[in-house]
Amino acid sequence: MSTQFSFHGGVHPPENKRQSTGGPIQIAPIPEQLSVPLSQHIGAPSDVVVAVGDRVLKGQVIAEAVGRISVNVHAPSSGVVEAIEARPVPHSSGMTAPSIVIRTDGEDEWVEHSGLEDFRAIPKQELIDFIRHHGISGMGGAGFPTDVKLHLGDDHIVNTLILNAMECEPYITADDMLLREHAEQVVKGIEVIAHLLQPHHVMIGIEDNKPQAIRALELATEQSKLNLDIVVVPTVYPSGGEKQLIKLLTGVEVPSGHIPADVGIVCQNVGTASAIYDAVYNGIPLISRIVTLTGDALGHPHNMRALIGTPLQTLLQSAQLREKDLYRLVIGGPMMGFTVDSQSIPLIKTTNCVIAATYNEMPPAPPANPCIRCGMCEQVCPAELLPQQLHWFAKGKEFEKAKHHNLFDCIECGACSYVCPSNIPLVQYYRFAKAEIRNEEAEQRKADHARQRFEARQARLEQEKLEKELRRKQRAEEAAKAQAVKKDKAVQNSEKAESSGEPDLKSLKTASAVARTKLKKAQKALQLAEDKGVGDIDKLRQTVTELEAKERAAQEAYDQAQSAPAEQPVVDIQQLKTNAAVARTKLKQAEKALAKAKESGEGDLEALRAKLAEQKAKTEAAQAAYDQAESGGAPQADVNAVNLDELKASMETALGKVDKAQKALDAAVASGSPAVEKMKAGVEKLQGKYKEAKAEYENAQSAPASAPVMSAETLAELKADMEAIQGKVEKAQKALDAAVSSGSPAVEKMKAGVEKLQGKYKEAKAEYENAQSAPASAPVVSAETLAELKSDMEAMQGKVEKAQKALDAATASGSPAADKMKAGVEKLQGKYNELKQAFLEAGGQLPAAQPDAAPVDPKTLKQTVSIVRTKLKKAQAALDGAADDVELQTEVQRLTQAHEVAKKALDTYESEQNDKAAAEGIDLKQLKIDAAMARAAVTKAERALSKAREAEQDDLPEIEQQLLAAQLEAENLNQTLSRFTD
Amino acid sequence: MALIRTSSPHLHKASSTSDVMRLVVMATLPGLAAMTFFFGWGTLINVVWACLLAVGFEATIIKIRKRPLGFYLKDYSAVVTALLLGLALPPFVPWWVTLVGVFVAIVVAKHLYGGLGQNPFNPAMVAYALLLVSFPVQMTSWTAPFVLNGEGDSWNILGFVDTFKLIFGSLDSAIVDTYTGATPLDAMRHRGGLTTEEVWSSVPVLADGIGAWHAVSAAYFMGGVFLIYRKVFTIHTPAAMLITLAVTSTLFYLVDPYNYADPFFHLTAGATMLGAFFIATDPVTSATSNKGKVVFGIGIGLLIYIIRGWGGYPDAVAFAVLLMNLAAPFIDQYTQPRSYGHAKAKRGLKGEV
Amino acid sequence: MDIILIAVIALLGLALVFGLLLGFASVRFRVEGNPLVDQIDGILPQTQCGQCGYPGCRPYAEAISEGDAINKCPPGGQSTVEALADLLDVEAIPLEGGVEEEPVKKVAYIREDECIGCTKCIQACPVDAILGAAKQMHTVIESECTGCDLCVEPCPVDCIDMLPIETTLNTWKWDMPKPGVDLIVTDLRGELKQGDAA
Structure with a gap:
């Protein structure tokens, strides 16, 4: 049967096949070291199943197939696994790849192996697996795992099986020699393939330059029952290309982007058929292959059966390599093979030929002339492309156009480069272009993927932000609700306390703290001034004095407010409870102290008792307040009244005690008793107590009157604070503007700072306004009262001076009344001070308070x-x-x-x-922690509340209470904290 | 010695651009000989003069472009261009016309476009067209074939030295007049109301001198066939061009034989054969695929006939080729071959905005 | 007078007709979104690195469509600039800052011994290519990493390296052949000698 069809183009380079067909196939020596790459086929690299140091036998599996497209790798000879590492592999890049290195022992000891008795008797799948396990992959070109192709019968209708014996590339004679010597094995292998694929027609395509092989084949196929034809075709390169071969033998073209099986054709190499025969009949895995060693640099070019993994060096030496003539080492044919730059590269399953070429045989390509579009490439292109156009596109990196001109149908046969009169390395251009396009596509895919991920992330962040916003809103709502509840309460309280017009406890506390701080500052300044002896000391002293007064006033106001249950407008039940508990503890302590004193018979029992009574009263009051609050009911005024009465009683008791003590003291003094000193101290103590009690009583009584004054004081403070903050805000705003205009990177931070300050300013302002609008905040102190106060004060001053003088005189004369007089003077002085204070408080404007040092901005x-x-x-x-x-x-x-x-x-x-x-005795750190804890508690309570709301639990009010308490505490702490953290 | 690493293929056919060019030069030799035989030494002198100029210009411009001189001069492309221009010019054209022509061809039409392989227009034809429109007198005074000069069949041409003197401008032009005459195409064009038959019998260049033109055409044809045989170019372009010209002229001739010349005249007169085998086949400026080359050839054939019949110039090869040069990229877009494994050929050019 | 009136009326009529036509067309053939932005976005390398000064590739694409310079994408390199120039039909300008023409593709690599598990890099990664949890070692999913560099800066212990992607047997590719003839004399001398000897 002769050729009926032909393909386009093709070239006919010098065959150079005779050199290597002179002798029979020889068995290559076993090298000392075998380097078996894990990836000798297309597909996933096999998985190593041996370890370094293991002894392996010939034919033993050393790496197993991974995935669908992969095959096993076997030990080509017996020996010890020396290393599993990256070694040079036959690849155009000259790079390394993971390999198993076996040091052979020369015994070539086989692992137990056997072929199949009758391959027709076992299921096809088992037979295919058998072939797969024996490591058989295509031996002609790319090394596609054979078993995958043998499966093609499953989902394709295979009409024609084509055996490729073309060997169209110059130099290569491996298949030729195989057919000459082992044609019957090849035919038996074909029978196995045919059994699996069940084709209607088997064709063996062979070029007419191998007459001996053709004759051997004809002899071997005489007895075959297969519908088998040996098709002899004229020698044209690249007739051995799969697609060209199919066109040549059947006239059918494999559509672009499809595999031959899609048109009912499967191609196998004759070498593969021989390997299948070895596996199926003898159980020999693919551990060796026939390789053509040729080229002018070899003294004895011939074919060899060599073990996979044998270094090329061993093979070339056995072919008598003339080292000095070697210029180019080509693996594969001269048209499509690749060069390697080392002789240590091993033989692998696809290595069909090694050409050791001299300089004259394969000279380097001369520099390329410009393309003159002569069209010779187009005439020889077996894929009917326009190679010169592709060249222009590749050169200009116009990959879209190259793709449009079917660049990917190029089989890289090299015919175009071969004929190019301008010596343009066309194939390299195409390889470059293909790689670039694949790369671009991969990058495009990756970019799309990245975009998707980016967008997904953006969406997620957006979602999170929304949720956060939602949560924040919810929280704000709840807070507002809580605020409203609180306000209601506050309103109630303030309504109740309207008569007393008490200021906010908290603000009082703050005011007192502020006053204290200011005082300290002033004191320090004074000290500094005094030390250095510079500055207006007098002025400073005055300031200090004033501040002292102020501070005292503030403290007193605060104490008053605190001690007056009525003046705890925002104290909730819990607070009350705590108070009660504290009072109880104190009571107990007092009781204990009393008992102790009784036991020892020492100390001022009376005083202790009085204290105890007082404490008791307090405890009772606290308890009552708590009970009341808890029961939701009794007006606070009652508590107030009760307290007043209590106070009065305790005061009177104290007074009585003082009188008694004074009398005793007098008597003792008169009798010259040695206990005088002690008694004196006791009396003084009692006096102090009395004073305290009195003051307390008076305060409680006069609370309604004094509170507004304090309020005014606080108001001024607040205003000052507010203005200071405003100044800060303005300053910060200015700085921010400057920063923005100068493009400073700190803008963001500064902005945040400004916002913070603004927030503070607002807070201060609000506080101020609140205070201002508080009922009865403005003290109505008339000028008359002021004048009265002043005159009183002056009179008192005069008295004090007088008394002082008298005292001085008495002291000088050694009068025994000196002590008494002293006490009197002190009393007078105290009175004077009181008056002065009252005056100051009432007037305020007399000695204008020294303005504070400009607020210091720490930042x-x-x-x-x-x-x-x-x-x-x-x-x-x-x-x-x-x-x-x-x-x-x-x-x-x-x-x-x-x-x-x-x-x-x-x-x-x-x-x-x-x-x-x-x-203030506050540990800042502790405060911070407390504040954070309180905040957390608030959040927790909120969460619990919302949960409870959702679940419609019964304990809702309780939780709400808890939340309120937590919020309050948190606020308190925050405020304290904010004083120190700015 | 370190082993080299290169891309396949590792074999190369022993041919190069210079081989191709040398073959072209060889193929023009019969035509050159015929021209010299029938029209005197002028053509030979022109060709040599043009070649010298071309190599000079080429060397200069390569130097200016800082490219390796020997490497580029070795490709013979300048020589081929000059040769074709020299063959196309009238034999007695003054030296400076050739100089201008070669300058335009090598410097303007070739190197200004990027050198060999980059020029969109055939350099020789660009030069020819430019000379034709710039120096119409010099370019249209053709030499009469020797058979018309003097008496009988003797080989009566202007002597070599005289021709040399004529071209380089030191010979009395009165002597020359006896050797000049119209070309057959001129005669046919300016026939002044005569029918073709009357022209054939009355104008000497047609009645007696046409044989010289036939001979020259035959010589070019032989050269062309040789090049096709040596696979320097394919048969597509010349065949398409000649067949188109023949078919068109046959059609017109059949319809009105009195007004239109016969196809054989069109095929053999003027530069038809030179154009078909040496100008239109210039690979750089022609279409790429075989199909494209056919279209390209048909276009040239048609344009030649149209311009000869109705245009302002007697011959039309240069204009026809240049016009089709313009169309070549467009033709390429629509004449891609059907590649293996594809049901249909692709059209157009993707990626072009 | 009549003529002027007629002319005016005619012109007004024409204006009306064309106005209606244009209005109709603008409604009928309205293009949703900006297809140009999509096209530009398609060319950008999607590293989302922000080196252009925009928060991601799409914002930059939008900026380009509104007239921003096309040379602000270092990860895309000159090829991206050229592709953009092609698309927008403008002059291809050199990359801003004159950085390397074709940037080496890199991926982030976390030196895992040094990672303290702060999650800062996770927050910085625009494509969620870093895996880890607080106080746990983090790692980069190499296949998802776009090599944008954004995770390097936030790392408090500087344990992130940008490593060039190594060529493997599968990704190795042939270079474009050197265009021998276009070299100037001095570059070509060596090669020429070899060629002459051949």
């Missing part, structure tokens, strides 16, 4: 310090560079000073801050 301070420091450093560095520069030196000195000043200011501020905190 600014810090910035200043760091700026100055940086400048200083720079200047110093400059100075180091130019040590003699006087100007620089002065500059440095100036900066050093500036730095010190700034640092000092900062330090002062910081120590002040610490002092402030310490002054």
